Amino acid sequence: MPDMCSDNPEKSPWMCHVCSHTSNDSEPIACSVCYKVTCALHLAHKTVLNEESGLYELQPICVECQIKPHL
Numbered sequence: 001m002p003d004m005c006s007d008n009p010e011k012s013p014w015m016c017h018v019c020s021h022t023s024n025d026s027e028p029i030a031c032s033v034c035y036k037v038t039c040a041l042h043l044a045h046k047t048v049l050n051e052e053s054g055l056y057e058l059q060p061i062c063v064e065c066q067i068k069p070h071l
């Protein structure tokens with residue numbers, strides 16, 4: 001197990017899964033495709049069709065999922 005700093009149990013630090021950037025003073029954003037936490041640099045809001053509502057929605061999608069072909 002990595003040595004985690006547990007000095008501030010109220011705020012849990014998060015790490016971007018793309019660049020391993022860590023932060024605990026900003027809100028983590030999870031990619032809407034892979035659900036991994038991603039920093040703002042590696043996340044873009046893309047227009048995605050919501051098949052349930054038939055409406056286009058802006059969803060946060062990480063760079064890794066953006067370059068992957070749709071499954």
Ligand SMILES: [Zn+2]
Binds near residue numbers: 017020021
């Ligand atoms: Zn990043």
Ligand SMILES: [Zn+2]
Binds near residue numbers: 034036061062064065
């Ligand atoms: Zn993703």
